[in-house]
Amino acid sequence: MIQEVCPVEWLSRQFSTRVIVLMPIAIAINIVLGATVQQALKLPIYLDSIGTILVGVVAGPVAGMLTGVLSNLIWGYLLPAPIGTTTIGPFAITAGVIGLLAGLWGRLGLFRSRRGERSSIPGAVVAIILVGALAIYTYARAYASPTDFQNITGFDPTAIDQSRIFFLVILVIFVALIAVALFLRRDVGAVYAIGAGLVTGIAAAIVSAPIAAVVFGGVTGSGTDLLVAAFRAGGDSLVSATLKQGLLSDPMDKMITSFVVFFIIGNLSQRFIARFPNGERLVSSSM
Amino acid sequence: MTVDRPTGSSPTPPDFVLQAPSGAYLSLNPVTKLLVAAAEVEAAFLIGTWTGPVLVLLLVLASAAIAGVVSRLAVIVAVTVPIVASILLINGFLYPGAVDVIVRLGPLAPSVSGFAFGLQITLRLLAASLALALAYLTTRTDDLLSDLERRGFGRRATYVIGSAVETVPRTVDRAAEIVDAQRSRGMDTEGRWWRRVRGIVPLAAPVVFGALTEVEERTMALEARAFSTPGPRTILRVLPDAPWQRLVRYGLLLGLIAVIVGRITGPLGALP
C-alpha cells in the first residue's frame, strides 16, 4: 500500500492547488464550530477538529497535520477576541497528531463508504475487537490507581472501579454512534471511521494531558475543568487528572467528529472527492 | 494582447501598497518581533519559577508602553481574567498532598502551597500570553506574511494563512445568517442543552457544505491566475530591517537554545 514515491514528489502532490484551497476553509470550519461549541454549549466535547480530520483523510497526513497546527495557532494568536482565546495555542501539538493520524486512516481506506457491502462485516467485527482491546487496556492502566472518589462522593473505593465506569461510558457512546450510523445510512464503513475516531481520541488525550497540566495547571476554561478538579480532589497528580479527563472527552469528541467527517465525505460528490490525493481510497466501489 | 500605453508610467507600486509600519517598536521587522515573543514565552516557562515570568512581564509592559499599545494590552488581560481566576481557585482549593492547609471545608482544602502553585501557573501563562499578544498588536498579519515569504516561506503557505484569517469572520457571518434564518423558522436556540445540541446539526451542515462547495470554484480561479507557477513570486514590499536587528535575532536564537540547555543542566531551574 505504500507506493514507491520520492518523498519530495509525494509531499508536493499532497499540496496541490485544490488542497491549498481546502485548508483555509477547513481551518475556518474548525475555528467557527469550535468557538460556537465552546462559548455556547459548554459540553465536554470540542468539535474543533472536523476540518483537520477531513483534510487528513482526503489529502494526506502532512496536510492534515498542518491544518491542525495552523488552526490552533491562528485561533490562538492571529484572531482578535471574541473568537481568539488564550488556551488554544499550545494544543497545536495535539491537533497536529490528530491530523497526522487522520492521514493514516485515510490512506488505509477507513473512511470509504461501504454501503451494502456485506463482505466488509467480518472486517468490521475484527476492527471492533481490536479497538475494544486497545481501549480496555488504556482505560485500565489510566484509571488503575484507586485514589479516588471517596473524598467527594463518599463511596467505598473498592466498590467502584473508575476505569470500568469510564470505559463503559465510552463503550456506550461507541455503540450508540455505530447504531445511529448503521440505522441512518446502512453503511458498514461507519464502524471503521468511528473506530478510527476512538483510537485518535485516545492518542489525543495522551498527548494533551501533559500540555494541559504543565502549561495551564489543568484548567483550560472549558466545561471539563470541573472534572479535572474532581479527580484532583480525589488525590490524583495533575497529569493523571488531566489524562483521566482527556480520556473521557477526547474519544467522545473524536468519535463524533470522525462520524461527521465520514458523513460529509459520503455526501460530497464522488467527482469532487476523486480529485484529492487520497481520492481513490475514498470513492466507494459501488458507485 | 496589445494596447497603447501612455508614456511616463511609474514603475513603482503606489504608496498605499508600499506602506511601511512606523513608530517605536512597531517599525521593527516582523520576524524580530516574533522572535522576541518566542524568547519571552520560553523565558516565562523555563527560567526559574518566579524570575522568568516576572522579568518577561516587566519587559512586555515596557515594550507595550514604547509602542503605545498598553490600553489594548489591558483589554487582553481582562479577557484572561476568568481563566486566571479558575486556575487560582481550583489549584488553591484542591492541591493534593498539601501540608500547609489553612482550613478544611469538606473536600475543599485551601492551602498556601496550592495558591502558590496556582499563582506560578497564572503568572507564567499571563507572561506568555501577553508576550504573544504584544507581537500580535504590533504586527500586521500581512506584513508578517510578506516578510516570511521574502525569507523563503512560499506562496502556498502565505495563501493558506492569509486566506484562513480572512475566511473565519466570513464563516462566522454566514453561520450567524443561518442561525437567524432558522430562528425565524422556529429553531430553538436557547433552552435546554439537549435542544441546543440538536440545533447544531442544522447549523453546522449548511456552513460546512456551503464552505466546501467553494473549493472547486476557488481552485479554478487560482489556476486561472497562474497560482501554481513554480518558484518564488514577485515581492511587492520589503519590510524594514537593519543589521543590528539581525544581530539581535541571532542573539535571541542562541539565547533560546542556551535557556533550554541551562534548564536541563540545572542553573536556571534553581532560580526562585
Add this chain to the structure above:
Amino acid sequence: MSLRLEGVSYRYAGSAADVLSGIDLVVEPGEVVGLVGANEAGKTTVCLVAAGLAPATIGGRLEGTVRIDDLDTAAARPYESAQHCGSLFQNPATQLSGTAATVWEEIAFGPRNLALPLAEVVVRVDEAVRLLAIADLVQRDPARLSGGQAQLVALAGVLALRPAYLILDEPTSQLDPQGTRLVGDALGALAAHAHAGVLIVEHKTDLLAGLASRVAVIEAGRLVTDGPAATTLGDERLPAWGVQPPSSVRLARAAAAAGVSLV
C-alpha cells in the same frame, strides 16, 4: 494564430458518458464569439477545456486537440495556459484571491505569480485598471465591493496576465441588473479596444447581441450551429435548443404575429 478546438470530446473522471462530442470551434484574435445553450448542455465544460483547465486540473479524458495559438493544452500546465488564455467565471466572490488588502494588490496577484519584475507588475496593473476604467476602485478593500465591481476587479486580474484570448463563463449570471450593466459596458469597451479573442458564454442573449460577432449553440455536448450573431440569434430553433432569443427578436416576432409593422 487562433484558439482552436478540433474534434474535442471530453468526459469527466469516473464518468461513463462524454459531456462534449466532436466540438470544432475557432476563436480568432479580435473577434467575440458567443456560446449559448440549455443548462447542462456542456457550456462550462467547453470553457474549462478551451482554457486548458480540463483535464489538467480536474482529470478526465480529452480527445481531439485544443490549441491556444501554438500551445497544445494537452502538454501544458495550467499556469502556462493561463498566460495565453484567461478565464472568468460566474461567482465574483470566489474569483478574488481573498488575500489582498486592496484592489491594486488583487490585480497584481496574477503578474506576481509569474515572478515578473516589480516594474513590469506595476505596468500591467495600471494597464488593466485603465482598460476597465476602475481607477476609482484601486484603494478599496476587495471584500467590500459590489458584485459587479468585484467581477470587474477579477477581470482586471485576468487581463493583467495579458492573455491573447479570454473565456468568460456566464460573467453576469450572479449579478444584479446594475452589476450586469457595469460588466456589460466594460466588456463592450474591452471588445472595441483590445485585440483579444473572446469566447463568452451567456444566457442573456441581449447582452450577446451587443457584443458578439459570432454565436454558436451547443446542445447535449454538440455544436448545432455556428454563424454570424444576427443569424444565430434570429434562428427559429433557439427555443427548441433551450435558449431564449434576444428581446429585439422576440419583439419582432410578436409584432409580426400580430400583424404590426415595426419599421
